[in-house]
Amino acid sequence: MIKIKFSNRNSLLFLLFVVMALNSSCVSNKKIAYFQDIQDVNQAKLENAIAFSEPVIQSDDILSVNIFTLSPQSGVIINQAANTPALGGNTNNSASSQNTGFLVDKNGEIELSLIGKIKVAGLTTYQARELIRDKVSQFYKEPNVQLRFSNFKVSVLGEVNTPSAYTLPNEKVSILDALSLAGDLTIYGKRENVLIVRDNNGKKEFARLNLNSSEIFNSPFYYLKQNDVIYVEPNKARVSANNAAQVQTLGIITSIVSVLVLAISLFK
Template structure:
């Protein structure tokens, strides 16, 4: 009888410490964390109306360079530069920016490397040996919902994944729903809503794995969050396991 009681308590302890960890584990369909995945094809960002692009133009003539890259108190390029605004040229609703000595340039649906080539070609008409560098200066993503630090995050590069964004937000809370994370993206003025499953490794090859400017990730809270018991539920397996272990030790000691 004593052996059966000890065995039963041991099984309860083991089961309690293994309460469905698959629900809080990323990519739990991956049996072994090794190998390579080349199925994901990263696509360069394309500039859209409302973006702010910073174009740096360098020439052998410092005075000419200063025309294209004036230094203001806000450190901004001539396109914008007010308080609270990103430095650069604001892409208008038609997809154009206005450059000194060049005029209107259509940049909509073009990558930064394509804009470099386009601007350099336009400058050749009046400026020789100009070097052009372009970046999207207002690239931001937002992470909302059941995460540690929700907010809007500035992206210094042109490439950021879903996992990068969640990491910037301090990762998901244990109470968060991982198999139905919502991605909100605006394309040509229309909102797209996509469900992402963080438990499935297919996400790594999804066209939505890499984010675009102004993407919003919304992490839905689980049912435990509604009742404000997420921390207790998260600690419950450990509490049960410790209690079972202590009970087992007491029974063994008493029956010696």
């Protein structure tokens, strides 16, 4: 009776260990769905969410500038620009791309043919466009200026289906847009703790957003700035999956120990 009881106890402990190991690799459905509290949120609260603010131009940005005048030849001369390499992928997820544009130097200036250097750092693209239009108006009648970022880049890392650096044609980009480009989070992504790293005038800023909560719309980090980095942390299920070999080894060792204990008890 004592030997059988001892054997059953070891078997029970082993089964308990297996159940715990399997449990640790399960992902709770409660942590997968986005904006779970959206039905409980007052509509007025959503309407008061932080509005989009235009990003400002910084040193090392690359600007696409096109100036159109009544004289096609003069427009060609003004729009001369060197091919400037920009790090990162594009919306097609290529490893690298070549962007044509004007590089903002360390003094915050770009240099346009016939016009000279213009300081644009600290301005929005709209303000820079108006400034260039005023400068060009001194030489040409009613010029049309088009200006946008040529290297508006965000990086998405961690537990997403397609991690990469993405160069975007649009300045108004939210964290949801960036995650969509990256193929959304994997089942192992920690949705309640997404990290954003932002470079603000040489200083690093950090924020953590909870995709399960509608409070994300009230965050100043909901809309991204150029060169933002998004990192999706793996959850415990991913850690367990990565350690599957260790769990399997531990299970085998536990089985061997159980057999040895049982064998020793039989010979007593």
